[in-house]
Amino acid sequence: MGKLLYSGKAKQMWSTDDPEQLRVVYLDQATMLNGKRKDHFAGKGAAANDISTLVFEYLIQQGIPTHFIKHLSEKEELVKKCDMIRLEFVTRNIVAGHFASRFGLKEGTPLAQPVEETFYKSDELDDPFANESDAIAIGACTADEYQKCWALARQCNVLLTKLFAKAGMKLVDFKLEFGKLSDGSLVLADEFSPDNCRLWDLDTNAHLDKDVFRKNLADITTTYDEVYQRLQKVVTEED
Ligand SMILES: Nc1ncnc2c1ncn2[C@@H]1O[C@H](COP(=O)(O)OP(=O)(O)O)[C@@H](O)[C@H]1O
Numbered sequence: 001m002g003k004l005l006y007s008g009k010a011k012q013m014w015s016t017d018d019p020e021q022l023r024v025v026y027l028d029q030a031t032m033l034n035g036k037r038k039d040h041f042a043g044k045g046a047a048a049n050d051i052s053t054l055v056f057e058y059l060i061q062q063g064i065p066t067h068f069i070k071h072l073s074e075k076e077e078l079v080k081k082c083d084m085i086r087l088e089f090v091t092r093n094i095v096a097g098h099f100a101s102r103f104g105l106k107e108g109t110p111l112a113q114p115v116e117e118t119f120y121k122s123d124e125l126d127d128p129f130a131n132e133s134d135a136i137a138i139g140a141c142t143a144d145e146y147q148k149c150w151a152l153a154r155q156c157n158v159l160l161t162k163l164f165a166k167a168g169m170k171l172v173d174f175k176l177e178f179g180k181l182s183d184g185s186l187v188l189a190d191e192f193s194p195d196n197c198r199l200w201d202l203d204t205n206a207h208l209d210k211d212v213f214r215k216n217l218a219d220i221t222t223t224y225d226e227v228y229q230r231l232q233k234v235v236t237e238e239d
């Protein structure tokens with residue numbers, strides 16, 4: 001079974017017999033305001049796991065280095081254990097969320113170029129914004145790691161914008177996390193699910209992500225299942 005190493009807002013991380021591998025358990029819960037509100041949703045963990053597995057397998061196929069090893073069961077996956085970089089790498093293609101209020105722009109405004117924002121991962125501090133010099137000065141990463149993570153994030157943006165467009169969705173914004181393997185190499189880690197990105201229907205702009213929970217618009221599990229089905233259709237057609 002292993003030992004519970006960490007229980008977060010969306011997942012648990014368990015040790016395995018192999019010191020370099022972790023078992024991830026996706027939880028049936030959704031949180032907002034950095035965990036201040038938390039609700040239970042049956043089937044949400046499995047749907048997030050399905051979507052993240054599909055996205056990571058797609059990115060691996062396209063040459064992106066990741067922590068992903070395999071899908072183990074409905075709610076579990078096996079990953080390579082990382083020394084995590086304590087930063088969130090946020091890319092924005094269309095104005096939404098905090099970016100809209102910060103710059104007084106309407107949600108949905110297109111951007112002249114993708115916005116790249118880095119935040120220090122700390123629930124206690126509410127994930128403060130950190131620019132490159134902040135991140136390096138506080139020891140969150142080195143200058144080289146910062147550049148390499150953003151280079152990977154840019155590649156992911158190109159690949160995933162295309163993938164989601166084929167599945168009838170706009171990739172409005174998304175958050176990535178990176179970690180280092182025991183040999184020091186950088187890999188994309190954590191998860192990619194509608195918990196960590198905004199997806200809007202290509203035709204109607206309907207929310208297909210965690211905003212349905214934040215704004216009480218629709219059932220979160222049904223919404224995530226729909227995203228998974230749309231993506232699955234695209235990847236099976238491509239095979
Ligand atoms: N491959 C990995 N190795 C070690 N830690 C990881 C790996 N992938 C993700 N993590 C970390 O495990 C935790 C996942 O649980 P999650 O519920 O997302 O936590 P949080 O509430 O901190 O966002 C996060 O802290 C994430 O940074």
Ligand SMILES: [Mg+2]
Nearest residue numbers: 008009010190
């Ligand atoms: Mg998380």
